[in-house]
Amino acid sequence: MTTRLFANPAGLEHTTPLGHPEQVARLEAVETALGGPDFAALHRVAAPMAEVADLLLCHPRAHIDRIHRAIPIIGGAALDADTHVSPGSWEAALRGVGGCIAAVDAVLSGATRNAFVATRPPGHHAEAERPMGFCLFGNIAIAAKHALDRHGLDRVAIVDFDVHHGNGTQDLLWNEDRALFISSHQMPLYPGTGAPTDRGATGNVVNLPLAPGSGGAEIRQLLRDTILPRLEAFAPELLLISAGFDAHEDDPLANLMWTTEDFSWITRELCAFADRACGGRVVSTLEGGYDLNALAASVAAHVTEMMERTG
Numbered sequence: 001m002t003t004r005l006f007a008n009p010a011g012l013e014h015t016t017p018l019g020h021p022e023q024v025a026r027l028e029a030v031e032t033a034l035g036g037p038d039f040a041a042l043h044r045v046a047a048p049m050a051e052v053a054d055l056l057l058c059h060p061r062a063h064i065d066r067i068h069r070a071i072p073i074i075g076g077a078a079l080d081a082d083t084h085v086s087p088g089s090w091e092a093a094l095r096g097v098g099g100c101i102a103a104v105d106a107v108l109s110g111a112t113r114n115a116f117v118a119t120r121p122p123g124h125h126a127e128a129e130r131p132m133g134f135c136l137f138g139n140i141a142i143a144a145k146h147a148l149d150r151h152g153l154d155r156v157a158i159v160d161f162d163v164h165h166g167n168g169t170q171d172l173l174w175n176e177d178r179a180l181f182i183s184s185h186q187m188p189l190y191p192g193t194g195a196p197t198d199r200g201a202t203g204n205v206v207n208l209p210l211a212p213g214s215g216g217a218e219i220r221q222l223l224r225d226t227i228l229p230r231l232e233a234f235a236p237e238l239l240l241i242s243a244g245f246d247a248h249e250d251d252p253l254a255n256l257m258w259t260t261e262d263f264s265w266i267t268r269e270l271c272a273f274a275d276r277a278c279g280g281r282v283v284s285t286l287e288g289g290y291d292l293n294a295l296a297a298s299v300a301a302h303v304t305e306m307m308e309r310t311g
């Protein structure tokens with residue numbers, strides 16, 4: 001058994017305006033990084049299309065229809081100043097959601113111990129009724145709801161280490177006491193949410209801001225002192241990860257100073273926790289990361305650690 005990689009070639013058909021940081025080249029860089037000989041053992045599968053019923057786990061019908069209607073036949077369209085769609089965006093987004101759902105199915109069935117979904121557009125900024133921050137649908141929140149409502153799990157935890165606050169995931173799971181959502185993020189930074197005083201309807205949201213300029217020492221301390229104890233206390237049956245790599249020191253959109261080795265360490269710690277708590281069951285999906293070299297190296301480091309746990 002090895003790590004399962006859900007690939008989404010349709011993500012290459014979701015185009016954004018020239019110069020946009022959330023670009024096709026990101027997924028190409030990830031595919032290239034995971035295409036090398038070190039990753040020959042990955043079990044690669046194509047991410048399936050999600051159904052509308054899957055989107056309805058988190059989004060009202062009107063939001064889904066609005067996104068669908070906004071997809072242009074040619075060229076591009078803007079949903080807001082940051083968030084764009086092209087003719088290929090619908091399939092790209094639905095395969096991203098579908099990949100996360102299929103990854104949950106694969107991990108919960110025991111077919112694989114852990115899985116990574118290499119996809120774009122990302123999802124953690126998409127709120128129930130508002131696409132934003134390059135995101136259309138809440139990939140990881142939908143995966144959590146799928147695990148809870150359809151697989152009957154009682155407790156699912158989500159750790160979001162993207163440099164931006166996962167406002168969408170927070171919005172979608174605010175009232176969901178079967179889900180624990182923990183987000184570390186730079187503050188101040190887009191989207192401006194994520195204050196520690198925002199704790200969810202039942203204390204199920206944990207927001208952990210990091211100061212601009214902070215680096216590996218700070219996140220490692222936060223993980224040891226706060227994130228892991230909160231996870232241990234919650235005792236999830238499945239761990240989901242919103243894996244954004246834009247806290248890297250080379251990233252152009254933020255000001256944290258994490259290194260590739262920091263991403264290895266964080267992944268190692270989270271997977272070790274999952275080994276103790278839930279049979280190693282981890283589903284991770286790509287969120288941000290905008291320096292192509294840093295993104296490629298960090299994804300490679302992340303997936304390498306996941307593969308290590310399956311051997």
Ligand SMILES: [Zn+2]
Nearest residue numbers: 162164246288
């Ligand atoms: Zn981000």
